[in-house]
Amino acid sequence: MKQVSLNNVVKTYDKQTTVLHNINVTIEAGEFFVLVGPSGCGKSTMLRMIAGLEDITAGEMYIDEQVVNDLPPVKRELSMVFQNYALYPHLTVAQNISFGLHAKKMSKATIQQRVEDVAKTLQLTAYLTRKPRELSGGQRQRVALARAIVSDAKICLMDEPLSNLDAKLRTHMRAEIKQLQRKLGITMIYVTHDQIEAMTMGDRIMILHEGEIQQIGKPIDIYNYPANPFVATFIGSPPMNIAPATIRADGFFIDEQFILPNEMNERFTKHHTLVMGIRPEHITHIKTKNAHPLPITLRNIELLGTETIISFAVGTHTWHARMPGQWALDVGQHLTVYLPSDAFYYYDAQTGELLKKATIVGHFERLGDL
Amino acid sequence: MKKTYLHRVSLYLLLTFCALLLFFPIIYAFFISFMTNTEVMSGKLLPQTFDLSNYYKVFERLPLVTFLINSFIVSCTVMLGQLIVSSLAAYAFVFIPFKGRDLLFFIFVSTMMIPWEATMIPNFFIIQKLDWLNTYQGLSLPFFALAFGTFLLRQHFKTIPYELYEASRVVGLSRFAFFWRIVLPMSKTSLVTLGAYGFLTTWNMYLWPLLITTNDSVRTVQIGLKQLQSQELGTDWGVVMAGVVVVIIPTLLLLFIGQKQLQKGLSQGAIK
Amino acid sequence: MKQLTHMRSALLYLLPSLILFTVFIFYPMFRTLYLSFFLTDAKGNASVAVGLDNYIHLFTSSQFLNSMKATLLFVLYTVPLGIVIALFLALLANEKLKGIGFFRTIFSSTMGVSVAASSVIWLFLFHPSIGMFNHVLQLLHLPQVQWLVDPDWALLSVAITTIWMNTGFSFLIILGGLQNIDQTLYESAQIDGANYWYRLRRITIPMLSPTLFFISTISLINAFQTFGQIDILTKGGPTQATNLIVYSIYREAFVNYQFGTASAQAVILFVIVLFVTILQFKLGEKKVHYQ
Numbered sequence: 001m002k003q004v005s006l007n008n009v010v011k012t013y014d015k016q017t018t019v020l021h022n023i024n025v026t027i028e029a030g031e032f033f034v035l036v037g038p039s040g041c042g043k044s045t046m047l048r049m050i051a052g053l054e055d056i057t058a059g060e061m062y063i064d065e066q067v068v069n070d071l072p073p074v075k076r077e078l079s080m081v082f083q084n085y086a087l088y089p090h091l092t093v094a095q096n097i098s099f100g101l102h103a104k105k106m107s108k109a110t111i112q113q114r115v116e117d118v119a120k121t122l123q124l125t126a127y128l129t130r131k132p133r134e135l136s137g138g139q140r141q142r143v144a145l146a147r148a149i150v151s152d153a154k155i156c157l158m159d160e161p162l163s164n165l166d167a168k169l170r171t172h173m174r175a176e177i178k179q180l181q182r183k184l185g186i187t188m189i190y191v192t193h194d195q196i197e198a199m200t201m202g203d204r205i206m207i208l209h210e211g212e213i214q215q216i217g218k219p220i221d222i223y224n225y226p227a228n229p230f231v232a233t234f235i236g237s238p239p240m241n242i243a244p245a246t247i248r249a250d251g252f253f254i255d256e257q258f259i260l261p262n263e264m265n266e267r268f269t270k271h272h273t274l275v276m277g278i279r280p281e282h283i284t285h286i287k288t289k290n291a292h293p294l295p296i297t298l299r300n301i302e303l304l305g306t307e308t309i310i311s312f313a314v315g316t317h318t319w320h321a322r323m324p325g326q327w328a329l330d331v332g333q334h335l336t337v338y339l340p341s342d343a344f345y346y347y348d349a350q351t352g353e354l355l356k357k358a359t360i361v362g363h364f365e366r367l368g369d370l
Numbered sequence: 371m372k373k374t375y376l377h378r379v380s381l382y383l384l385l386t387f388c389a390l391l392l393f394f395p396i397i398y399a400f401f402i403s404f405m406t407n408t409e410v411m412s413g414k415l416l417p418q419t420f421d422l423s424n425y426y427k428v429f430e431r432l433p434l435v436t437f438l439i440n441s442f443i444v445s446c447t448v449m450l451g452q453l454i455v456s457s458l459a460a461y462a463f464v465f466i467p468f469k470g471r472d473l474l475f476f477i478f479v480s481t482m483m484i485p486w487e488a489t490m491i492p493n494f495f496i497i498q499k500l501d502w503l504n505t506y507q508g509l510s511l512p513f514f515a516l517a518f519g520t521f522l523l524r525q526h527f528k529t530i531p532y533e534l535y536e537a538s539r540v541v542g543l544s545r546f547a548f549f550w551r552i553v554l555p556m557s558k559t560s561l562v563t564l565g566a567y568g569f570l571t572t573w574n575m576y577l578w579p580l581l582i583t584t585n586d587s588v589r590t591v592q593i594g595l596k597q598l599q600s601q602e603l604g605t606d607w608g609v610v611m612a613g614v615v616v617v618i619i620p621t622l623l624l625l626f627i628g629q630k631q632l633q634k635g636l637s638q639g640a641i642k
Numbered sequence: 643m644k645q646l647t648h649m650r651s652a653l654l655y656l657l658p659s660l661i662l663f664t665v666f667i668f669y670p671m672f673r674t675l676y677l678s679f680f681l682t683d684a685k686g687n688a689s690v691a692v693g694l695d696n697y698i699h700l701f702t703s704s705q706f707l708n709s710m711k712a713t714l715l716f717v718l719y720t721v722p723l724g725i726v727i728a729l730f731l732a733l734l735a736n737e738k739l740k741g742i743g744f745f746r747t748i749f750s751s752t753m754g755v756s757v758a759a760s761s762v763i764w765l766f767l768f769h770p771s772i773g774m775f776n777h778v779l780q781l782l783h784l785p786q787v788q789w790l791v792d793p794d795w796a797l798l799s800v801a802i803t804t805i806w807m808n809t810g811f812s813f814l815i816i817l818g819g820l821q822n823i824d825q826t827l828y829e830s831a832q833i834d835g836a837n838y839w840y841r842l843r844r845i846t847i848p849m850l851s852p853t854l855f856f857i858s859t860i861s862l863i864n865a866f867q868t869f870g871q872i873d874i875l876t877k878g879g880p881t882q883a884t885n886l887i888v889y890s891i892y893r894e895a896f897v898n899y900q901f902g903t904a905s906a907q908a909v910i911l912f913v914i915v916l917f918v919t920i921l922q923f924k925l926g927e928k929k930v931h932y933q
Contacts, residue, residue: 074835100834515662574756
């Protein structure tokens with residue numbers, strides 16, 4: 001098992017465009033680490049730098065204790081799964097899996113043994129003599145996985161490996177990859193733009209935006225305590241409701257619409273504006289303790305069966321609320337919803353810094369064995 | 371992955387060496403076109419001065435301007451003709467499902483296997499019977515239909531989603547309107563490739579103009595070169611090379627501008 | 643009913659091609675075949691039916707057999723070497739380096755030089771007294787070569803010229819093929835630690851096989867159709883050492899006015915090209931990898 005650390009790593013193209021700024025992160029041995037962000041945020045570049053396919057403009061990269069900045073990919077002893085799988089179309093599945101082993105000049109018997117083992121693990125035994133074009137999308141994906149794990153490398157890099165699969169297969173492969181990583185105990189660095197993949201697969205995730213780290217942490221911590229408005233709206237679906245608010249003596253206002261009374265402690269009095277946010281599931285239709293009424297007009301209703309998502313205008317912003325169960329509602333209907341003051345997040349309007357977390361989250365209850 | 375310094379230097383050396391070797395005949399021809407006869411005879415590599423007198427001479431001794439215009443007219447005509455005829459055929463092969471389409475396409479492709487030279491004797495007599503010797507149509511019309519062009523465009527048209535065609539039918543666009551307003555604009559790159567290819571091959575054509583031009587009226591530059599070479603052989607190489615330079619400059623320019631395009635377009639047709 | 647309208651409009655779009663193909667390819671092909679069984683008058687009309695006599699005459703004529711031999715030798719000289727050179731240049735020009743576009747342009751430049759222009763340039767390079775080649779030989783104190791006049795050298799000289807002329811086109815096609823190969827295949831191989839030669843052998847060449855197949859077919863057919871460089875460089879000489887088949891057809895028809903035997907030769911050319919193409923496809927099918 002191997003650890004990967006990046007120390008002030010920078011990537012600049014043509015000495016002008018900086019795509020990654022001062023990346024500092026340590027990926028622990030045996031960890032499933034997910035790099036997530038919108039397209040163009042630099043996550044693939046970072047992965048390719050770890051692979052050695054892109055060079056590092058400044059900073060150091062370590063694998064365990066060794067500086068690997070100038071080490072060619074093969075010497076880094078890692079494997080990689082590409083978005084398009086990069087299968088050799090002219091080779092059979094078995095030849096594809098063994099390609100790297102041949103390049104490393106292993107004995108024929110060892111190679112065959114390894115290919116058979118891996119094929120068994122990934123249920124590819126029946127397809128070993130086929131060409132990639134004769135396989136389904138899911139099978140190709142498995143061949144790419146097989147090729148990555150056959151080398152026995154302790155670090156595995158994956159660049160959006162599930163993006164070419166349909167939704168059902170994707171859910172299935174998520175679980176399969178996660179299990180495989182646990183079983184083999186490898187260090188996994190996984191790039192995706194899909195926040196659900198990040199949430200469900202990662203031991204820890206790192207959110208990247210415009211080449212800068214936004215937050216690193218356990219998925220649930222990131223969900224509960226998003227470090228800035230970007231993370232708050234990136235993780236979670238529908239996203240957190242967010243809007244800049246004005247603080248006056250008589251309350252918090254969004255575009256002149258009254259939201260909460262100003263019962264806040266002095267911490268915020270130096271701010272005249274801040275960004276307030278509330279997760280859709282914390283907006284309720286029942287009055288609870290500390291909840292303040294907000295009259296709304298329904299703009300859209302999504303009946304999903306287990307829950308109903310409604311949208312409405314708050315000032316010039318569109319907010320969502322998620323209500324459990326099925327509700328008979330009409331567009332244009334007037335309604336009152338309740339906003340619990342302890343469900344609000346406050347961010348600095350200039351820096352985006354998290355000033356106050358919501359306090360109703362983070363209370364886990366354990367399900368006991370029967 | 372960064373290449374090592376040594377690796378890069380050796381690549382550049384190899385590239386430069388190959389480029390010099392390959393380009394030498396062209397650059398040498400260019401130099402000779404500025405040399406006086408005595409310079410040529412003494413086997414010099416570089417001319418003493420860049421003197422244009424050979425160029426004056428070559429335009430005096432040959433109706434080179436007429437030849438250039440002829441070549442230009444014939445090349446453009448063939449280019450346009452090929453584009454029109456090939457794109458119409460390719461469109462039918464992709465967007466009209468008719469009986470016997472595959473068979474007909476096979477017949478089209480099979481014409482690629484008939485070397486044009488094998489049919490030149492009857493073709494010569496056809497042009498003669500039509501009284502088209504020494505005419506532009508005689509030089510250009512036989513080359514309008516091009517299986518390669520149809521093939522290349524068909525490959526490209528096939529990448530246009532059929533739904534687009536259906537959508538245009540739903541809004542009431544006629545079949546020809548879809549061809550003219552959607553398919554052609556969407557295939558600009560392939561059309562440019564084919565156009566450049568057609569222009570280049572026609573400009574460089576040799577045997578056919580040799581057969582059907584008997585006087586200077588519609589004669590093309592390539593035949594002009596042959597004339598020049600046989601007139602001046604052994605006497606004035608500077609003048610001959612000046613002629614060569616004048617003839618190759620248009621196509622070289624076309625190639626330099628369109629190299630990337632041509633390479634992409636042609637290899638697309640080659641592979642699929 | 644719908645079928646019929648489809649048919650009608652399809653024919654409308656195909657009509658120009660069909661007419662032109664019929665008039666300038668299919669009819670002449672059959673006419674050539676027809677003429678090959680006749681003696682003709684000076685206007686190219688069939689006058690005396692002679693059955694297979696034209697063919698028998700050809701296959702017993704040392705002149706024609708010699709022309710066939712020269713053609714085959716010429717193909718052998720130009721095609722494999724031409725492709726290897728173009729492949730080498732394309733591999734070189736496919737490296738990611740600054741200013742590589744310039745080299746690509748230079749390597750493809752011979753495509754922009756016509757047959758006639760190239761031939762004239764090389765005629766000078768081959769010139770026995772003032773040509774570059776003999777100059778170089780002189781500098782190296784080697785004996786002078788009569789490039790285009792010596793029957794042992796003439797065909798080779800024409801072949802060299804032809805290889806040079808075709809390099810640009812072959813280079814362009816092969817480079818295009820190389821650039822169509824998915825880069826991630828190489829990245830994946832790099833992570834596996836495959837070296838340059840291993841990648842070349844196991845990825846590049848197999849992935850390039852359709853392109854190589856295409857260019858070898860085109861080069862073969864082109865080689866059989868060689869005319870311009872012969873007409874300018876050697877006129878089929880010396881002692882018919884470079885009398886390639888198309889040149890031979892041209893002489894027979896338009897210099898000697900023997901349209902019957904010329905047509906017979908044309909038919910033979912057609913059969914050879916057809917045979918070579920079919921053979922190529924039969925062999926190619928097994929070896930070539932298509933995606």
